[in-house]
Amino acid sequence: MTLPYEEPLAVRQPGPRVVPEPPRRGEPGGEPCGICTGQASAAVWSDDLWSLHPPVGGSLPGAVWLASRDHVDSFRDLPDAAAKDFGSIIAAVERAIYTLGDVGRVHLYRWGDGGAHFHVWLLPRPLGMLEARNMMLPLWEDVLPSVPDEALRSAAEQVAAALGAERPPRPR
Numbered sequence: 001m002t003l004p005y006e007e008p009l010a011v012r013q014p015g016p017r018v019v020p021e022p023p024r025r026g027e028p029g030g031e032p033c034g035i036c037t038g039q040a041s042a043a044v045w046s047d048d049l050w051s052l053h054p055p056v057g058g059s060l061p062g063a064v065w066l067a068s069r070d071h072v073d074s075f076r077d078l079p080d081a082a083a084k085d086f087g088s089i090i091a092a093v094e095r096a097i098y099t100l101g102d103v104g105r106v107h108l109y110r111w112g113d114g115g116a117h118f119h120v121w122l123l124p125r126p127l128g129m130l131e132a133r134n135m136m137l138p139l140w141e142d143v144l145p146s147v148p149d150e151a152l153r154s155a156a157e158q159v160a161a162a163l164g165a166e167r168p169p170r171p172r
Contacts (some may be wrong), residue, residue, distance in 0.1 A: 001129035026116035045160035054156030061155035
């Protein structure tokens with residue numbers, strides 16, 4: 001295991017279950033949805049189905065998150081057009097991230113607990129950073145030194161330019 005922590009680690013017990021679960025952002029009773037209210041980072045690319053955003057406060061230039069334009073919760077709720085297009089857009093974003101260079105692999109993640117708006121994360125694993133392979137990349141991303149938000153946005157804009165060359169935005 002290549003955790004970004006020194007040994008010894010201690011296993012802790014999970015807390016008591018909370019049922020019903022508290023509402024997420026964008027659900028009734030929860031905080032407003034950042035995407036719908038314009039509080040999320042501004043998109044660097046969008047079309048009629050998707051918007052692509054840079055992270056804020058991250059450590060991996062080239063990381064981006066892709067959100068559906070419609071306010072939906074999960075794969076099960078995606079409109080048919082978005083569900084059918086999902087593989088195509090993910091492949092195009094991945095190819096665009098590789099144009100940055102110095103990328104060993106691109107990891108795709110969907111956790112779904114933060115907000116009630118469908119979105120996935122694409123994280124570039126730095127070339128040669130073998131300890132960040134597999135499920136370790138998000139752990140390493142969390143402890144690596146943060147880069148300025150302007151650098152994250154600049155890299156995301158480069159990804160968007162490469163994506164736009166392959167897949168020009170369709171009007172909404």
